[in-house]
Amino acid sequence: MASAGQANPGLSRTVDEWQAEADAHEQAGxxxxxxxxxxxxxAAMPDYAPALHQAALLSHRRKRPAEAxxxxxxxxxxxxxxxIFHRNICELYRGQSQLDAAVAHGRRAVELAPDDAGANYNLGVIHYDRMEIDAAIAYxxxxxxxDPAMAPAHFELAExxxxxxxxxxxWREYEWRFSLPNSARLLPHADKPQWDGAPMPGGTLLLxxxxxxxxxxxxxxxxPQVARLCPNLIMACSSEMQPIVLQQGGITGYFDRxxxxxxFDAYCPLSGLPRLFGTDLGSIPAPVPYVRAEPAKVARWRARLAELVPGGFRAVGxxxxGRPTHGNDFNRSMSLQALAPLGRLERTALVSLQIGPAMAQVAEYYGPAPLINLGAEIADFTDTMAILxxxxxxxxxxTSIVHLxxxxxRPVCVLLPFAPDWRWLRDRGDSPWYPSLELFRQPASAAWAEPVARVAERLSGLIQGGRAAD
Structure with a gap:
């Protein structure tokens, strides 16, 4: 095989020149x-490793995981x-939920390059996905x-x-989220200080x-805790959240542009408040409910569901x-078909709250329990609150429905992936953030059957209890 700088009988230029041109094309899209x-x-050099590696990364970018x-x-x-080959392939295997292969290659990358911060970071991510949290923290x-300034490693440590x-x-490490590559700017300008949690009786604070x-x-x-310290409190947030956020009280102005x-005199990201208030497991503010539906909308949706749900049936949403563009959506989302055991519950009507592309899966449902699709009728979160x-x-x-x-x-059975988002903690069936939630966790990556079966059993027990009460 010819070396990278040499011409090959099958190629008119050096391999380096060809690869550089390929890279330029890729960078330009x-x-x-x-x-x-x-x-x-x-074709000329079938076992030329650098070209195979470059081709694999190209396949990954073209969303061809098996080929990559x-x-x-x-x-x-x-x-x-x-x-670098082992470091990159461990990420490819992670994306396919093949965590045993991923960790093997991740360990090999660290063995070959122990001083490579990226290899150690990647291995830590794999250990998180395997719920080997002590190892994730260590790596x-x-x-x-x-590399003390490696923002992704700080954020991985935070999670x-x-x-x-x-x-x-x-919480301290969580502040690095704003330094992640490609993270959106928090403010369009940075000429004001970030709030340190001290009272601001005369100034204006932007949340x-x-x-x-x-x-x-x-x-x-x-x-409400912020408002007690900063009476002149304004909020910059999406318009969709306005009917929820303004229920908290103390906000004097709400802006979505x-x-x-x-x-304003200082600013603070909403997700930075747990750090400023020193939140720990024993001090999570949970005056639930802190969000309520509009009575008029509740009455309208109650009448609507009375038309759709058979008499004497429980309505289960x-x-x-979740949102397909979410970075962890492949891990947290499932198919409607995976919820088939719920379609066999007695005296139960399933009510789809699903919106977005996944709503189309309703057309493929054939379970005994009726499935009512409300997705197209939900205009905003005020409708969702009323339906809930x-x-x-x-x-x-x-998803956001769980939080809402x-x-x-409201009572919710939450189906969680094996390696959940940090807010659901470890080895718990409840949430200190939301007391009405019950958590049902995968026993292994991509294994939804067991938690779905346990949810079906839980709901079946509630139905039987309802019969006894009747």
Missing amino acids: RLEEAEQILAQIL LARLERAIRAAPDQP ARRALAL ALLLDGQFAEG IGDQGFGDTIQFCRYI WEHVPA LAWA EVLDHVVAVD AGAMG
């Missing part, structure tokens, strides 16, 4: 052109001691010892510490809804998928 050049290199894995495995067979710390209930250090809907619902419970935000108030129970994966129902004090 011309993926097909990059693929064609790499195909020429590999096959190419990178070939590269490793050709050059088994290249740490995140090792990565930071090698592992918070999942483990080590809130004090976890920023800095994360998703679920996070905003979870952390808006702190707003930066150009409308008036002058379902949400089986009327339903007897909710079954959902980790929890904030309302």
Whole structure:
């Protein structure tokens, strides 16, 4: 085989030149052109490891996971001691929930390059996914010892510490979320200080809804505490959250566009409040319910469901998928088909609260229990709140519906992945954030059958209890 800088009989230029051109095409988004050049290199040099590695990364970018894995495995067979190959393939295997293979390659990457902060960080992420939290924390710390400014390692350490209930250090590390690559700017300008938690009797504080809907619902419970310290409190947040956030009281102005935000003296991200208030497992503010539905909408939806749900049936709401663009959606979401045991519950009507692309799965449902699809009728969160108030129970994966129902004090069975988001903690069937929730966890990655069966058993028991009460 020719070396990288040499011409090959099958190629008119050096391999380095061909690879550089392929890389330029890929960086410019011309993926097909990059693929064609790499195909020429590999046709002439089938076992040339650098080209196989480059081709694998291209396959990953083109969302062809099987092809990416096959190419990178070939590269490793050709050059088994290249740490970057092992480091990258462990991420590919992680994306396919093949965690045993992922951790094996992650360990090999660290063996080959123990001083590579990226390899240690990647291995820590795999250990988190395997719920080996002590190891996840250790490798995140090792990565930071090698590269103290590595924001992803700080954030990974934060998530592992918070999942483990080590809130004090976890909240501090959580502040690194704003330094992650490609993270959105918190403010369009940075000429004001971040609030330190001290009283501001004469100044104006801007609270920023800095994360998703679920996070905003979870952390808006702190707003009354902030308002007691800062009477002139304004809020910058999405318009969708307004009917929820304004229920907390103490907000003097709400803005969903930066150009409308008036002058302020300091700012604070909403998700930074647990740190400022020193929240630990014993001091989570939980005056549930702290969100309530509009009575007029509750009456309307109660009448609507009375038309749709057979008499004497319990109404159980379902949400089986989150936002597809969420970085962890492959892990937290499931299919409607996976909830088939709920379709066999007696005297039960299933009510789909699902919105987005996954709503189309309703057309494939054939269970005995009736399935009522409300997704297309839900205009905003005021509708969702009213429906949640009327339903007897909710079954959902980790989405904003879980947070909303929890904030309302409504009963929810939450289906969690094996490695859940940090807020659900470890080895618990309840949540200190939302007392009305029951947590049902996967026993292994991608294994939904067992928690779904336990939810079905739980709901069946409630139905039988309802019969006895009748």
